Structure formats: C-alpha cells, structure tokens
Amino acid sequence: MKSIFLQANTAIWAVLALATGLSWYMGGDAALNIPAVLLLIAFFKARLVIMHFMEVNHAPLALRLAGEVWGVVCCTALIVLYSIA
Amino acid sequence: MDTTVREKHIPGEAGIWVFVLGDMFIFGLFFVTFAYYRGLDIELFRQSQLKLNQNWGALNTVLLLTSSWFVVVGMSAIRQGYRSMAGKCLSLAWLCGLGFSIVKFFEYGEKINDGITLETNDFFMYYYIFTGIHFLHLIIGMGVLAYMILRLRGNKVLSGDLALFESGATYWHMVDLLWIILFSILYLIK
DSSP, X not given: OGGGTSXXXXXXXXXXXXXXXXXXXXXXXXXXXXXXXXXXXXHHHHHHIIIIISXXXXXOHHHHHHHHHHHXXXXXXXXXXXXXX | OOTTSOTTOOOSOHHHHHHHHHHHHHHHHHHHHHHHHHHHOHHXXXXXXXXXXXXXXXXXXXXXXXXXXXXXXXXXXXXXXXXXXXXXXXXXXXXXXXXXXXXXXXXXXXXXXXTOOTTSOHHHHHHHHHHHHHHHHXXXXXXXHHHXXXXXXXXXXXXXXXXXXXXXXXXXXXXXXXXXXXXXXXXXXX
C-alpha cells in the first residue's frame, strides 16, 4: 500500500509545486518577469504532466510525438510572439 | 515508479486521446491568439493583468496539481486492487476541484464587483472566455471523477474497468495541464 504513495510521480508532484512557487515569485518581481523563462517553466511543467501523470512516456511513439510536438510548437510560437511584441 | 504500467500502453480508450489532443490543439490556438493580440497593445494587457490576483491563480494551480497527484495515486490503487484507497484518493481529487471552483467564484465575484466584465477590454474578454471554457472543462471533469468514485463503490472487477478509469484520469490531467499554461500567460507574464 505504501508503494502507491512512494512512487516517482510523488517526486514529480513536488517538482511541479516548486516550479509553481518559483514562477509565482518571478511573476511578482518586475526584474525577474522574463516571458521566455516563465514560458519555458510553464511548458516544462506541462511536459511533466503529459509524460508522467498522463503516462504518455509509456505510450506508443505516435502519442509521445503528439505530446512533444504540442509542447514544442506552442512554446516556440509563444516565445516568438512575446519576443517580437 | 509504478511498475504495473506496461510498456507501449495507451492509457484509456483511444477515443479519449482524439478528444484530449483536439482540445489541446484548440487551447494552443487560444494561447497564440492571446499572445498575438497582447502584442498589439502590451500596455493595456499589462495594466489589466495587474488587476488580477496572482496569488489566487497560484493557489488554483497548486490545487489542480495536487488533485492530479491524487488521481495518479488513485490509479495506482485501482491497478493494485485497493478499491477503498482508490475511492478516497479520487474523492480528495474531487475536493481539490471543488476548492478550485470556490476560488474561481470568489475571483470572478471580486472582478464583477469592481465593474470588470467581458466587455471591459480585450484582455478581460480573453480572461473570461478562456478561464470560463476551462472552468466548464473542470466542471465536466468533476462529474467524471464523481462517476469514477461511484463506479468504485460497486462490486465489479476493477481490471475490467481499467480503460474507463484511465480515460477519466487522462481527461482530468488535461484540465490541470491547460490551467498551467493559462496561469502563466494570464497571471504571470507581464
């Protein structure tokens, strides 16, 4: 029973919570409010959810690719749009 | 590591992935649309964002992340046949969803009391539409979780229902994942 709590996904949750705290702090500090960095943190978190919580890392290649492509395309498009704004 | 997860396994029904990937694509378009129009009037978007409470957004992010973790643990319990533990985990995930809803109602109420509506400006139009559509997804997800909890109360063999539980879990994680990006572009990046 213990093993269901002491699994790698519990550490993933802790990383996600810490990343949320870090981006919350950066979001509130004008000097640290760097769009590209905040976007990279957000999509890093999204990738953790897709690969680990949604178990896409154990899925066939097509589904893994779909998950990776979504993150890379959205993140790149947003970083470009925020950079040229 | 959950060793019960097989290699090369599609979690849930294939159909749920068509829906989830379609939804993620549509939200991707929402994110890009928002970033494009922000670029046309950065100052208006920045001033409007300052009226949002970043702390509520962060609290809701942690609530959804935690609910997702409860669902992950609940799924492990289902795979190992711990029916009662799975029910408790999914109920806690549902309560986190309820917490998100309460914060959202409070947040919307605060804005509406300040006279900020969908028609105030472009930023708030996107804010209400995107968070509103996401909220609708969350309400549906809470219904899905409630159905899963009720299903666990029966005597049916859990392994026979695994694809159904995995589909529900996948949908709930998508609700969490979309909020992560919304939180970042609506509340954080100024």
